[in-house]
Each structure stands twice: as structure tokens, then as C-alpha cells.
Amino acid sequence: MSPARSSPDTEERVEEGDSLSTLSELEGQRKEAGDIVYRWFRFRVRRGIGVFYCLLSFLPVIGSIMGTLFASQFVGVAGASVALVCSWAVSRNAGFRGFGRMSSTLDLLKGDGSPEGRRWGTVQTFVAITLWPWLAYGIAGILGLRALQILFAVLWLVEYVAYRFLTLSRNRNPLVDHRAEDWLVVVIIPVAALISAAGVLASAPPFYAFLMVSPILLFCGMKSLYDAPKELVMDIGSPPR
Amino acid sequence: MARHQDREGGGPEGPASTERGEEEEGRFGGLTSLSSSGPLSSSARVAILAALLAFRHTTFTELMLAVNLPKSSLNMSLAILKENKFVTVRRGFLPVGGPRTIVEITPEGEEAIRDHLMLMQNLAKKLLPG
Numbered sequence: 001m002s003p004a005r006s007s008p009d010t011e012e013r014v015e016e017g018d019s020l021s022t023l024s025e026l027e028g029q030r031k032e033a034g035d036i037v038y039r040w041f042r043f044r045v046r047r048g049i050g051v052f053y054c055l056l057s058f059l060p061v062i063g064s065i066m067g068t069l070f071a072s073q074f075v076g077v078a079g080a081s082v083a084l085v086c087s088w089a090v091s092r093n094a095g096f097r098g099f100g101r102m103s104s105t106l107d108l109l110k111g112d113g114s115p116e117g118r119r120w121g122t123v124q125t126f127v128a129i130t131l132w133p134w135l136a137y138g139i140a141g142i143l144g145l146r147a148l149q150i151l152f153a154v155l156w157l158v159e160y161v162a163y164r165f166l167t168l169s170r171n172r173n174p175l176v177d178h179r180a181e182d183w184l185v186v187v188i189i190p191v192a193a194l195i196s197a198a199g200v201l202a203s204a205p206p207f208y209a210f211l212m213v214s215p216i217l218l219f220c221g222m223k224s225l226y227d228a229p230k231e232l233v234m235d236i237g238s239p240p241r
Numbered sequence: 242m243a244r245h246q247d248r249e250g251g252g253p254e255g256p257a258s259t260e261r262g263e264e265e266e267g268r269f270g271g272l273t274s275l276s277s278s279g280p281l282s283s284s285a286r287v288a289i290l291a292a293l294l295a296f297r298h299t300t301f302t303e304l305m306l307a308v309n310l311p312k313s314s315l316n317m318s319l320a321i322l323k324e325n326k327f328v329t330v331r332r333g334f335l336p337v338g339g340p341r342t343i344v345e346i347t348p349e350g351e352e353a354i355r356d357h358l359m360l361m362q363n364l365a366k367k368l369l370p371g
Binding site: 023026027029030032033034036037039040041043044097098101102105108109229232 | 282283284285287288291292294295296297306307308309355358359361362364
């Protein structure tokens with residue numbers, strides 16, 4: 001040890017410098033881990049979305065089959081609703097599981113989070129927003145209240161778009177980005193509901209308008225599934241920090 | 242690491258050195274435990290635990306894809322995490338995909354990664370510029 005380093009002050013400064021360099025090293029490691037986790041979460045969410053769109057494309061088919069078999073619009077709507085919940089559960093396992101926790105983990109890795117998932121409720125809010133107009137639309141259809149059906153279809157569209165815009169402007173590092181296929185799905189389902197309610201396809205069965213969007217939904221789902229692995233190797237321009 | 246441990250132990254320099262060590266421990270509170278914590282000294286292991294904090298369990302194949310590590314390195318990282326009881330590794334059957342190796346976080350692992358990230362966050366805010 002040199003004479004200069006044997007002075008207590010100098011030794012303290014050297015040790016402080018060492019501690020800071022260790023801390024910088026650990027900070028770098030945390031940021032690197034943050035990048036990995038950010039890509040991973042985006043991959044999972046995109047995969048979940050892909051599975052959801054694909055399953056969603058089968059709902060009109062299920063609704064049509066049940067509606068035709070039982071000659072009842074109620075059975076058609078109920079069947080499609082149950083299938084919607086099942087689709088949600090399957091896609092949740094494929095990628096949405098722990099969506100709120102993913103956001104808070106990212107916050108923790110960025111360095112501005114709390115240990116608990118403070119964004120709990122994000123998915124639940126979306127489900128609530130998505131489900132009630134569909135149920136109201138279905139019930140109005142069963143009761144033959146066409147004007148209300150149109151109203152709920154318009155509300156559905158407005159809610160979807162508003163929710164998307166709100167999350168887009170508030171979320172700085174979104175786990176779900178808003179791609180063309182996402183916008184297409186958001187717009188096309190309420191529009192199909194509107195077409196069906198307005199009686200544009202008067203001679204066709206009620207589910208016909210939805211049947212026409214099935215291939216588009218399937219395409220959007222396949223595209224999301226195809227794009228999901230690309231998230232793992234994407235270049236993060238401004239990483240989650 | 243060894244340096245910190247020596248300092249904590251008092252070392253050959255006597256009580257003055259111990260006092261300095263205690264003072265620094267106050268300012269850099271927890272850094273010693275962070276830097277000497279073997280299981281969380283790699284970004285891949287921190288990433289694995291942080292991701293599992295969100296979705297509890299995943300498959301080995303997905304881990305390999307996500308962390309982008311060769312199989313041997315990933316096995317080694319998992320062995321370290323398993324040794325510290327931060328994760329469990331078991332064979333499971335997935336409805337889509339068949340038999341898979343499933344990696345699951347334990348409550349100890351959850352606590353460890355939360356503490357690690359919170360401590361890092363506090364220390365970085367306190368000590369690092371910017």
C-alpha cells in the first residue's frame with residue numbers, strides 16, 4: 001500500500017469511489033435486465049392478443065350454429081358470450097396473465113415503482129368496457145329493440161376508441177402498442193354490430209355481419225402471432241426507463 | 242466483495258476502521274449485501290426473477306428465447322436460483338405443447354427480487370447523479 005493511501009481520508013475516498021463504481025455496475029445490470037424483461041413482456045402480450053383475435057374469429061361461427069340449431073337469438077347471444085369468456089381465459093394463459101403485475105414490475109425495473117402492482121385493474125377495466133355494450137346490444141336484440149341496439153353499437157365503438165386513445169396517451173412505455181390490426185379489430189366489431197342492428201343486410205340472419213368479419217379477425221390474429229417473436233429481438237429505441 | 246467483508250469484520254486496522262465501515266454502511270446501506278449477493282449478480286438472473294414476479298411460471302423453452310442464453314448457461318443460472326430456493330423446476334404437461342420443463346418462482350424468490358430492486362432503486366436515487 002502506498003503512503004498516500006494509508007491516510008484515513010484518502011482511503012475513505014477510495015472506498016467511496018469503489019462503492020459508487022459497484023453501484024454504477026449494478027445500475028447498468030438493472031437496466032440490462034429491464035430491457036430483457038420489457039421485450040419479454042411485449043412478446044407475451046402480443047402472443048396473447050394473437051390467440052385472442054384468432055379465437056374471436058370463431059365466435060360468430062359458434063353463435064350462428066347455436067342460433068340456427070336452437071332457432072333462438074337468445075341461445076346465439078348466450079353461446080357467443082360464453083365462448084367470449086372462454087376465449088379470454090385461454091388468451092390470458094397464452095400471454096395476458098399478470099398484465100397489471102407486468103406493468104408494476106417494469107416500473108420497479110425503471111426505478112420509479114412500488115413493490116405492489118399498483119396498476120391492478122387495467123385488464124379488468126378493459127373487460128368491463130368491452131363486455132357491457134356487447135351484453136346490452138345482445139339483450140336489446142333479443143327484445144327486438146332495434147334503436148337501442150344501434151345506440152349500444154355506437155356506444156361500443158366510441159368506448160373502444162376512447163379507451164385506446166386514453167391508454168395510448170397515458171402509457172409512456174406501452175406493453176401493448178396500437179398497430180393497424182389492433183385498430184382494425186377495435187373498429188370492425190362494433191361496425192359489424194351496427195350493420196347487423198341497422199338491418200343493412202335485412203334478408204340475412206343476425207349473425208351474418210359478424211360472420212363476414214371472421215376472416216379479418218383470423219388474419220389479424222395470425223399476424224399478431226407471427227409478429228410476437230419479433231418483439232424479443234426488437235431494438236429498443238428508448239428503453240423502459 | 243472480500244474488501245467489504247474485511248471491513249465489516251474490523252480487520253487488522255482496529256476500531257477506527259470499524260467505525261468508518263459502519264459510517265459508510267449507513268450511507269451506502271445495503272450495497273454490501275447487494276454486491277455480495279451471488280444469485281442476483283447477473284442481469285439474466287435478475288431478468289428471470291423479475292419476469293417471474295409478473296407471471297409466476299414459464300417454460301424452459303420460453304426462458305431460453307426471452308433471455309437469449311445458450312442452454313448450458315441458462316441451466317447454470319437456473320441451478321444457482323434453485324440452489325438459493327428462488328425458483329423450482331419441474332416437469333409439467335401443457336394442454337398446448339405437451340410435456341415441458343416448467344420454472345416457477347417461490348415466495349423466497351419473490352421477496353428477494355422485490356428487495357433487490359427496491360434497494361437498487363433507493364440507492365440509485367440517493368447516490369447516482371441524474
